Amino acid sequence: MAETTVAEVMAELAGLEDPKSRAVNEKHGDDHGVNLGKLRAIAKRLKTQQELARGLWATGDSAARLLALLICRPKAFERAELDTMLREARTPKVHDWLVNYVVKKNPHAEELRLAWSADPDPVVASAGWALTTERVAKRPAGLDLAGLLDVIEARMKDAPERLQWAMNHCLARIGIDHAAYRARAIDIGERLQVLKDYPTAPGCTSPFAPVWIDEMVRRNSGT
Template sequence: MASRTPAEHLTVEDVLAELDALEDPKIREVNQRHGNDIGVNLSKLRAIAKRLKTQHDFAAELWDTGDPQARLVAILISSPKKYTAEQLDVMLRDTRVPKVQDWLINYILKKNPESEDRRILWMNDVDEDVAAAGWALTSHAVAQGVDNLNLKELLEEIEEQLQQAPERLQWAMNECLATIGIHSAKHRKRAIEIGERLGVLKDYPTPPNCTSPYAPAWIEEMVSRQKV
């Protein structure tokens, strides 16, 4: 039986130096177009985290550097359930880089039970990025079948706000609209009707063999796969 490779123990300076050595100007140029201050290939960044394994306290040190790339490593080596609701709230509000926020949502917030208690507060926050995170978590809750959701009210709120919402929040609300249509047969027709009437992301360029973010098309594609 093979023995497990032990976690490496590096300093913050060690990790920052490794990330600096992996800097690729072309990658940074592409990422900056999307608001991401990141110049490292993410597969190589993940390799650093894989060597470190889970080191929750060290993750906090990396997060505190404020460096977006170090924060991605921090997210990967964290223990998601160890964060308190207050810590999650501070981290979310301190995250302005889209890729860091995406990873924070997917790798930590979705795995921490405290997030469900904060989700509604976040989705109604005046900070657009925080609100977007709240809606992303609501989509996750819909997909997981959380029983305290009022899908009718969510659809009403989406119908009222979706067209005027700023870009990041609009994407998150649109995802929630599609998720309701995909996972709730009862509300599917209504979700499709809202998407068709509002037309949000209808003309978004979608590569071949990829699912359109236009909610009616998204819903129909995913439901058709469920029937196969």
């Protein structure tokens, strides 16, 4: 069976372009009009194809890049390649999928976490904080949690939106998962007031850290 080409996939994606999907996506800062369920169906059919994934990424098209992240082999990327990809990923969905579906599974994740967290580009730094949040929740050994809270306390209030969101997530995760730091995490959230007024749909938990922490601790305790 002939291998699928980038041109064939791009033609299929163009045929799935939907103005309503694009309008919804653009409200969230994304720039494609392909329904994500249909995108996942294509990925399921194509299965893992690393070179096709690289070719799709190289097009610069957001829908193609999302598909690339679904069919790639996360462990096959070199550190420098992932660093370049992250700096090219300027829309929220591509950025999030790259970090969550690929970088987190790559053997260079810890090196990239440390490098990105200190990067002057706030979008790159937000990826570093997302990786730190993953470690806070799953592999906290070796992390300086008190030091992370110091940085959050000093910088989160005035951080650009994407970086602020990532730091706030880390703050909440520390409070949820580490009882010894919970009171301080809640206190930082209360004093900084970051995302306190964020519109939250009924039945959803507010991203305001003190509320988020209290709700998740309550759920985890079964009360």
